[in-house]
Amino acid sequence: MDWMAWTGPTATFFVIIASLLITFTVLAIKYPETPRVGVLGIETTRGDRLFITLLGSAFLNLGWLGLVDASQWGALVVCAVYAAAVFRWV
Incomplete structure (x- = not known):
């Protein structure tokens, strides 16, 4: 992945997005909600x-x-x- 500038802020951004997706998936499984x-x-x-x-x-x-x-x-x-x-x- 030499084509992308993997700086600290870039890595932090992707880690936060991945963490949000994992957290919301776990919440949806543990605590189903109605719209x-x-x-x-x-x-x-x-x-x-x-x-x-x-x-x-x-x-x-x-x-x-x-x-x-x-x-x-x-x-x-x-x-x-x-x-x-x-x-x-x-």
Whole structure:
């Protein structure tokens, strides 16, 4: 895999994503849930909300990079608030 720049942050990113997928798989097996309807008006499960969170966080980070002249740590805070809101109300 010499074609990819495996830096510390890159490896951390993939480890966190893999950990989230494993955790949510274990949660789905141990604690099955029924879909719920949130503010979007559609049924979502934990996995759906995780996907919405990851996709939205990607766009938030891209927007942050392109529009804001501040540290990327600020985007992490915004994404954490966004994730909490998605898991609470979506």
